[in-house]
Amino acid sequence: GQQVMQIPQYQHVQEGEDFTTYCNSSTTLSNIQWYKQRPGGHPVFLIQLVKSGEVKKQKRLTFQFGEAKKNSSLHITATQTTDVGTYFCAVQGGSEKLVFGKGTKLTVNP
Amino acid sequence: DAGITQSPRYKITETGRQVTLMCHQTWSHSYMFWYRQDLGHGLRLIYYSAAADITDKGEVPDGYVVSRSKTENFPLTLESATRSQTSVYFCASRGRVADTQYFGPGTRLTVL
Numbered sequence: 001g002q003q004v005m006q007i008p009q010y011q012h013v014q015e016g017e018d019f020t021t022y023c024n025s026s027t028t029l030s031n032i033q034w035y036k037q038r039p040g041g042h043p044v045f046l047i048q049l050v051k052s053g054e055v056k057k058q059k060r061l062t063f064q065f066g067e068a069k070k071n072s073s074l075h076i077t078a079t080q081t082t083d084v085g086t087y088f089c090a091v092q093g094g095s096e097k098l099v100f101g102k103g104t105k106l107t108v109n110p
Numbered sequence: 111d112a113g114i115t116q117s118p119r120y121k122i123t124e125t126g127r128q129v130t131l132m133c134h135q136t137w138s139h140s141y142m143f144w145y146r147q148d149l150g151h152g153l154r155l156i157y158y159s160a161a162a163d164i165t166d167k168g169e170v171p172d173g174y175v176v177s178r179s180k181t182e183n184f185p186l187t188l189e190s191a192t193r194s195q196t197s198v199y200f201c202a203s204r205g206r207v208a209d210t211q212y213f214g215p216g217t218r219l220t221v222l
Contacts, residue, residue: 031208040214042200096141096160097168098211101128102152
């Protein structure tokens with residue numbers, strides 16, 4: 001079945017540093033979604049990317065979809081303590097299911 | 111956001127007991143899902159449902175049973191709980207295939 005590799009598994013940064021997490025697939029993806037889960041919370045949808053080479057921004061967050069639609073990244077500029085949490089990518093695993101990456105847990109030292 | 115709720119939020123049970131986790135959504139979404147989340151494993155799909163009376167297995171279905179007699183409810187039953195089923199369980203729903211998936215607040219289950 002569809003799988004997606006997400007790296008790194010953990011990332012510790014100082015407040016103000018940048019952060020990037022990557023998702024990679026061996027097959028071409030129809031789309032990719034990104035979710036954020038705060039500590040003790042539930043995953044919350046951030047964005048969906050559909051087009052090859054697509055770049056979307058949400059304030060300090062920049063999402064990219066690769067030209068070949070096999071990889072994606074989430075970049076946070078100048079992290080803040082409010083950015084802590086686990087970031088997941090999710091891809092279509094067959095026609096009905098979402099397959100989630102294992103997530104990147106971000107901690108930010110103030 | 112009260113669109114999707116789970117109950118109970120916390121549950122402690124003993125090995126061998128039957129436990130049912132409830133999930134209710136108010137959006138009339140077609141799709142509903144159950145995931146478990148454990149350290150190092152991310153979100154693993156247990157069962158999902160495309161509509162009332164239609165369910166299918168996910169990645170880790172063993173030891174679990176689901177039903178969906180009504181569109182808005184998707185209960186998950188552990189027929190004979192085991193310690194390995196100690197986990198955080200998330201229910202989720204989605205309207206169409208490529209839509210946003212909305213997660214409930216989760217149920218933290220401990221099996222002693």
